[in-house]
Amino acid sequence: MARDYMTRFHAADGTVRAFAVSSRECVEAAREAHDTYPVITALLGRTLSAAALMGWMMKDPCDLLTVQLQGDGPAKGVTVTADSHGHVKGFARVSDVELPPKENGHLDVGGAIGRGTLTVTKDLGLKMPYSGTVPLVSGEVAEDLTYYFAASEQTPSSVALGVLVDTDFSVKCAGGFIIQLMPGTAEKTIDVIEKNLKTLPSITQMLSSGMYPEDMIERALSSLSPVEEERHSVSFSCDCSRQRVLDTILTLPKKDIYEMISEKKPVEVKCSFCGTDYIFETDELLTEIKK
Numbered sequence: 001m002a003r004d005y006m007t008r009f010h011a012a013d014g015t016v017r018a019f020a021v022s023s024r025e026c027v028e029a030a031r032e033a034h035d036t037y038p039v040i041t042a043l044l045g046r047t048l049s050a051a052a053l054m055g056w057m058m059k060d061p062c063d064l065l066t067v068q069l070q071g072d073g074p075a076k077g078v079t080v081t082a083d084s085h086g087h088v089k090g091f092a093r094v095s096d097v098e099l100p101p102k103e104n105g106h107l108d109v110g111g112a113i114g115r116g117t118l119t120v121t122k123d124l125g126l127k128m129p130y131s132g133t134v135p136l137v138s139g140e141v142a143e144d145l146t147y148y149f150a151a152s153e154q155t156p157s158s159v160a161l162g163v164l165v166d167t168d169f170s171v172k173c174a175g176g177f178i179i180q181l182m183p184g185t186a187e188k189t190i191d192v193i194e195k196n197l198k199t200l201p202s203i204t205q206m207l208s209s210g211m212y213p214e215d216m217i218e219r220a221l222s223s224l225s226p227v228e229e230e231r232h233s234v235s236f237s238c239d240c241s242r243q244r245v246l247d248t249i250l251t252l253p254k255k256d257i258y259e260m261i262s263e264k265k266p267v268e269v270k271c272s273f274c275g276t277d278y279i280f281e282t283d284e285l286l287t288e289i290k291k
């Protein structure tokens with residue numbers, strides 16, 4: 001299986017743009033980091049795949065994107081952040097959710113998240129962060145993002161995402177695409193895309209049959225002269241470090257830190273994004289706080 005990567009296309013004289021990703025290793029790394037059950041692997045994996053593409057859409061290298069789903073289902077919520085270089089990280093509030101499959105045999109991702117909201121935040125360097133929130137349509141992630149793009153960014157889009165979990169819980173394949181209509185897209189172009197998408201197999205069917213991200217886009221935009229512009233790697237990676245975690249502890253009120261120290265037990269902090277455990281001995285905290 002090819003390593004994870006994204007691809008970017010334009011078509012129909014630049015009135016259509018499209019992004020696709022294959023993200024198996026990235027989603028598998030997330031599963032291992034958080035020990036997620038299949039329905040959460042799918043929920044988190046779909047969100048990671050979409051966020052990687054949305055992060056890549058941002059122009060400035062310092063831009064940071066966060067996608068958050070919050071709901072009243074057993075998963076409670078999922079948070080994913082992506083930069084514009086294909087680095088994504090994320091977690092679900094609850095990792096060990098078990099739900100019966102849906103009638104069609106698929107994992108019940110919508111049931112795991114329940115009713116709630118989707119929020120996209122773009123931290124654009126020095127400028128004010130942009131944030132948009134929409135109600136969840138189905139909680140299946142792709143439909144929710146399609147609605148978000150229409151309602152919040154006024155960009156008609158087609159989002160498709162898929163994660164196939166194997167019987168041993170590992171990730172068999174994962175990925176997706178985002179196709180967007182730019183202002184001035186001709187009616188007949190829209191008709192062609194709609195017709196193409198109607199006969200398009202699901203993301204997991206396409207990926208498990210050996211198709212690559214560019215094959216999915218070429219099929220979705222067939223007869224619209226799709227042109228591939230660029231490819232980029234994607235990985236699950238976290239920028240946390242022992243020092244950064246320590247700095248965060250030291251921002252707490254001093255009396256709280258002294259309280260931790262008085263318990264005479266090492267202080268354990270787990271990075272919620274990648275699951276790494278950081279342990280600080282009380283002596284170290286005492287030395288740091290006196291600095």
Ligand SMILES: [Zn+2]
Nearest residue numbers: 238240271274
């Ligand atoms: Zn981390």
